[in-house]
Amino acid sequence: MPRGRVDVEPDDGLTTRQRRNRPLLIVHTGEMKGKSTAAFGLALRAWNQGWPIAVFQFVKSAKWKVGEETALLALNEVHERTGQGGPVEWHKMGAGWSWSRKQGTEADHAAAAQEGWREIARRLAAEQHTLYVLDEFTYPMGWGWVDVAEVVDTLRNRPGHQHVVITGRRAAPELLDAADLVVEMTKVKHPMDTGTKGQKGIEW
Amino acid sequence: MPRGRVDVEPDDGLTTRQRRNRPLLIVHTGEMKGKSTAAFGLALRAWNQGWPIAVFQFVKSAKWKVGEETALLALNEVHERTGQGGPVEWHKMGAGWSWSRKQGTEADHAAAAQEGWREIARRLAAEQHTLYVLDEFTYPMGWGWVDVAEVVDTLRNRPGHQHVVITGRRAAPELLDAADLVVEMTKVKHPMDTGTKGQKGIEW
Numbered sequence: 487m488p489r490g491r492v493d494v495e496p497d498d499g500l501t502t503r504q505r506r507n508r509p510l511l512i513v514h515t516g517e518m519k520g521k522s523t524a525a526f527g528l529a530l531r532a533w534n535q536g537w538p539i540a541v542f543q544f545v546k547s548a549k550w551k552v553g554e555e556t557a558l559l560a561l562n563e564v565h566e567r568t569g570q571g572g573p574v575e576w577h578k579m580g581a582g583w584s585w586s587r588k589q590g591t592e593a594d595h596a597a598a599a600q601e602g603w604r605e606i607a608r609r610l611a612a613e614q615h616t617l618y619v620l621d622e623f624t625y626p627m628g629w630g631w632v633d634v635a636e637v638v639d640t641l642r643n644r645p646g647h648q649h650v651v652i653t654g655r656r657a658a659p660e661l662l663d664a665a666d667l668v669v670e671m672t673k674v675k676h677p678m679d680t681g682t683k684g685q686k687g688i689e690w
Numbered sequence: 691m692p693r694g695r696v697d698v699e700p701d702d703g704l705t706t707r708q709r710r711n712r713p714l715l716i717v718h719t720g721e722m723k724g725k726s727t728a729a730f731g732l733a734l735r736a737w738n739q740g741w742p743i744a745v746f747q748f749v750k751s752a753k754w755k756v757g758e759e760t761a762l763l764a765l766n767e768v769h770e771r772t773g774q775g776g777p778v779e780w781h782k783m784g785a786g787w788s789w790s791r792k793q794g795t796e797a798d799h800a801a802a803a804q805e806g807w808r809e810i811a812r813r814l815a816a817e818q819h820t821l822y823v824l825d826e827f828t829y830p831m832g833w834g835w836v837d838v839a840e841v842v843d844t845l846r847n848r849p850g851h852q853h854v855v856i857t858g859r860r861a862a863p864e865l866l867d868a869a870d871l872v873v874e875m876t877k878v879k880h881p882m883d884t885g886t887k888g889q890k891g892i893e894w
Contacts, residue, residue: 513878520718520728520873527724527731527758534757535891553738554731560768560775561761570764617891649891662878669724674717674872687739687821687853 511641513661514653515624516670521653524669525619526554528651533561533571537616540609542602543578545622545654553687572616577602599626603637613646624654627661638664715845716855717865719828720874725857728873729823730758732855737765737775741820744813746806747782749826749858757891776820781806803830807841817850828858831865842868 512528514521532539541558555576562574577583579598583605603626609615626632638660641650652661662668716732718725736743745762759780766778781787783802787809807830813819830836842864845854856865866872 514724515878516876518873520724520731520875523731523735524724524728524875525731526734527727527729530730530734530761531727531757532891534760537891553735556738557734557765557775560765564764564768571761668878669722670876670878671724671728672720672874672876674719674866674874687736687741 508666509644509647510649510666511664512649512651512667512669513624513657513665514651514669514671515655515657515662516672517655518671518673520671521655522552522621523554524671525621525651525653526558529558529574529617529619530561532617532649533558533565533574535616536572538573538614539617539619540575540615541577541619541621542606542623543576543580543621544599544602545579545625575615577605596626596629596631599631602626603632607640610640610644610648610650613648616648618648618650620650620652622654623652624657624661627658628656634658634660637661712870713848713851714853714870715868716853716871716873717828717861717869718855718857718873718875719859719861719866720876721859722875722877724875725859726756726825727758728875729825729855729857730762733762733778733821733823734765736821736853737762737769737778739820740776742777742818743821743823744779744819745781745823745825746810746827747780747784747825748803748806749783749829779819781809800830800833800835803835806830807836811844814844814848814852814854817852820852822852822854824854824856826858827856828861828865831858831862832860838862838864841865 512525514524526541529539529541539558541555555578558574559576561571565571565573579595579602583598583602606618606620610618627634627637638658641661642664644650652665657668716729718728730745733743733745743762745759759782762778763780765775769775769777783799783806787802787806810822810824814822831838831841842862845865846868848854856869861872
């Protein structure tokens with residue numbers, strides 16, 4: 487994408503710098519893979535800028551650790567050891583949130599999702615991170631585990647300069663409406679169509 | 691994506707393990723951002739598997755270093771220091787390929803692209819890496835700087851177990867035909883539509 491080129495000069499009373507530095511709400515949706523992967527790729531750029539990053543994984547089981555988790559936590563260690571890049575936190579709901587003593591079970595996923603969202607809302611209010619990745623957060627939103635109107639309101643009114651990326655299929659229309667940037671990953675061709683199963687290093 | 695579930699049981703004489711371990715040719719195309727970002731996110735998974743990774747950037751100027759480059763090279767240093775993860779190489783055409791003494795100029799981009807492809811073909815023949823990211827390689831293919839039929843033939847017949855990810859708009863039909871997995875990034879909404887310019891940490 488060409489830098490510094492715009493199609494429309496906006497009439498919003500902001501300077502270019504103010505617009506450039508607008509905190510973004512980004513949604514990666516669609517039926518195809520790449521939604522989370524692109525979000526974690528974005529975290530690489532954020533790390534390089536020295537931004538404090540937090541990932542919240544809402545659905546994927548904690549039983550299997552995705553490669554991105556290990557890699558981004560290795561970058562956090564680089565930050566802690568040398569000061570390069572930014573700090574990275576990785577929280578997941580599957581085995582119970584790291585800040586909670588409770589172990590998650592199938593029965594209390596809704597409560598766990600609600601608890602995760604509460605923590606995120608607290609951190610947004612405290613301006614704790616610069617990039618938040620809410621991975622697969624569209625599902626608890628869609629299942630009514632968290633209140634869509636309250637989530638969207640909190641995101642719209644978050645203070646300071648905090649970027650938020652939300653991934654998952656079937657994003658709520660209210661979320662898409664609030665988003666600054668929406669990318670839909672569309673399937674053109676997938677090896678599972680012809681019976682190829684997922685493989686390590688590619689799917690996880 | 692659910693693991694281990696397939697829609698069709700293939701009749702190709704391969705075991706599940708053979709199919710699972712099939713080397714993939716992946717294309718990220720479409721008009722929207724996320725193509726390269728998702729490819730670099732995939733590199734995080736590959737790094738975690740200890741795979742040797744090489745990125746070849748074909749078009750973006752080397753004048754500005756993308757955040758992913760710094761972050762993935764930091765992971766390469768982690769690998770060299772501790773043995774964790776895999777080795778990562780990052781090559782870019784913009785300032786002349788690292789293996790070449792020549793400095794690239796506007797005038798010889800076609801020759802530089804050809805030289806980059808020659809090196810990739812040599813490495814594929816030597817099975818030098820497990821994941822190759824050919825970033826924005828669809829453009830030199832589209833501009834006739836490299837021969838599409840030869841590229842596709844080389845990719846189809848690459849030996850061993852080497853995954854290749856190619857990114858960029860307007861991927862050639864022959865490339866899509868040869869690909870195992872094609873993801874199209876579709877624009878739903880983008881802040882540049884309303885005059886917001888790119889910003890560091892998000893666009894680069």
